[in-house]
Amino acid sequence: MSLHPLLRDKRVLVLCGAGGVGKTTTAAALGVAAARAGRRVLVLTIDPARRLAEAMGLPAGGAEPTTVPAERLRQGDATATPGQLDVWMLDPGIIFERMVRRMSPTPEAARTILEHRFYGFLSGLVAGVQEYAAAEALDAFLHEGRYELIILDTPPSRNALDFLEAPGRLSRFLDDRVVSLFGLDSGGGRGGGLWRKATQLVSGVLGSVFGDSFVGDLRSFVSAFSGLFAGIRLHTERLRARLSSPEAAFLLVTSPEAAALEEAAFFRKTLTEQGLPFAGYVLNRSWARDEELPTPEALLRHVPGDDAARTGVEALSRLAQWERERAGEHRRLLARLAERLPTGAVAVAAPEVGGELEDFAGLTRLGEALGAPAVR
Template sequence: MPENRGLVPLLDRHRMLVCVGSGGVGKTTVAAALALAAAQRGRRTLCLTIDPARRLANSLGLDSMPPEQVTIAPEWLREHGVELGRGSLTVMMLDTKHTFDELVRSKASSAESRDRILNNHLYQYISTHLAGTQSYMAMEKVLMVEEDDSYDTIVLDTPPMHHALDFFEAPERMVEVIDSPALRGLVQAMQTSGRFSLNVVARSIGAVLRTIGRITGGPLLEEMAGLVSAMNELFGGFQERAGRVLEQMRSSRFGYIAVSTPASLRWSEVDVLTDRMRERGLRTDALVINRVHPARGRLPELGDVASLLSARGIELGASGPERVLQAAREESALAERQKQELEQLQERLRAWGAPIQVTVPAFAVDVHHPERLREVAGFLCGA
């Protein structure tokens, strides 16, 4: 019988592993555990999360996930029963504005142009609030860390499903925005006039921009024109980088892991996500089924439960043994339902073409300790 190596082949084959799935399925925990597994195998590993859970930060000895790269102290992990050897584990959370600012600083042609963009009020709003900015900046950060040779393995935890779709579509949308007639018209108007002119801009963009001007007044349009003029030199860079992101995402350097639970609703959501990924030339390399309740075998008799509670000195009252047995019956029924759902899943797996399937059992408590994270890593890697 072949050895069950779980997700180890993906760790060996891909540098960037992307975890996708619905919200509430334990995707962030799976990503962190996979990063820990890579570090335990001697890899310099980065876990980049876009939608962090506070308890995950706590499981790594942090109050919250940092916007800067922070390496977890191996001594602290060792004290909590986790040995990394020659590997390392670094974590960070996506900070949209920080990433946008990094991009401007690295691509602006001069210090004057850089400062003009960073100090523009409209830029300051767009870089933190505009819909879609987070998704595109997530892609920018992915490209930045992918081009950084400080890491052997990078594990990316994407947002919940609907936001994950924005994440995968962000490069194409950025190209569409840059190539839009409205934006190009505004740039051309600025270049033609040599300075800001509401009349020139209005003629170029049309009724929409004139309406905005009547509602908000000139200052907003001045900010807009100033920002577009300053960022014009960056548009080509944005477009080129968006194309590189798409190319990298489709390359063998990237591997994709769908995470779900046995619930049928979750499977339908994963179906939608994997279909949309496939439309963009992205494959599903593995499926992690999280929070699986294993079958417990034959249930004990009521008298056996009472004897066991008594032997362990557990006092639950006269109805205690019956309540414990009822909980065991419900757990057994849930395990049987999940078993049937997993059997029905096999046909979908063939349709997805995911060659690897891994199950992680449900834990009685949340994963909020490095030792428990190590347990999850063991299940992911067939240990």
């Protein structure tokens, strides 16, 4: 089994899973594999470990995606013709500001919002949520059309899929009723006299507590921000449609540990309920080997009659037996994950690499193990 068809054909690949299962490393490795196969790839990641960031060449606080040099993608093969691999660690503050500039009707309107004293509060409230940043960045890059494949590394929590709803939550938080609540609905038709009395009450209470200047500033800010509501709603619907389409796929990354498998089952149930395209599992840190492990007893033919060698081989044999049993357990687990998968979905095993990968060559090897074309 291989993820090669996903890396070859999809435009969006979303990786979900519990924390600590190697999801970010898997996203990076798949990005390397797709780029080495000739595609223009962007990996959007959430706060990668320091060694992984160094392996990918990610600067701290980069305002734009970082391009991995082509010679690194070639990995010493001068004849290779890789595509392009860009990597960006999501920065919620930068993303939220770009959203304001992109959706404001004029540069002056954007400046009014960004320079307002309430902008810092709102951007901190909303942009501090990684799910919102993931949604906005993914929608923006898809709309630009710069990349053939975007791989999104979601936050490591059960709320990871909230990025699909985050823009809608912002829109509902600052919707038309909030605008009218601050007396900005000059038409007077919303809610009649009762609603007008409510707006007067709210304004009076806020004015008595914070002062009339606060109420005036709040009204001006909400009025300026209201021009973005239609755009926020539009891109929420657009992103949902794209991620529900055949051009997208959701991969669940797990490890053999019980807690990680439980999270994977939760994510699969959620994807099914939301009608999102589930593409399968990556069983990370796995001993689910296809080949048989070598037996230490074969070493004895090189030192016949050596009692010390026999004692050492016996110790190695016990270790080898433990490894064979563990590999068998992981193969059975992989087989269970592969049961009742949707048509086209796969369950693949990523090898145990003994901790975090420390260099780009290691990412290349992992990418090849996961995304190499299937041998027929």
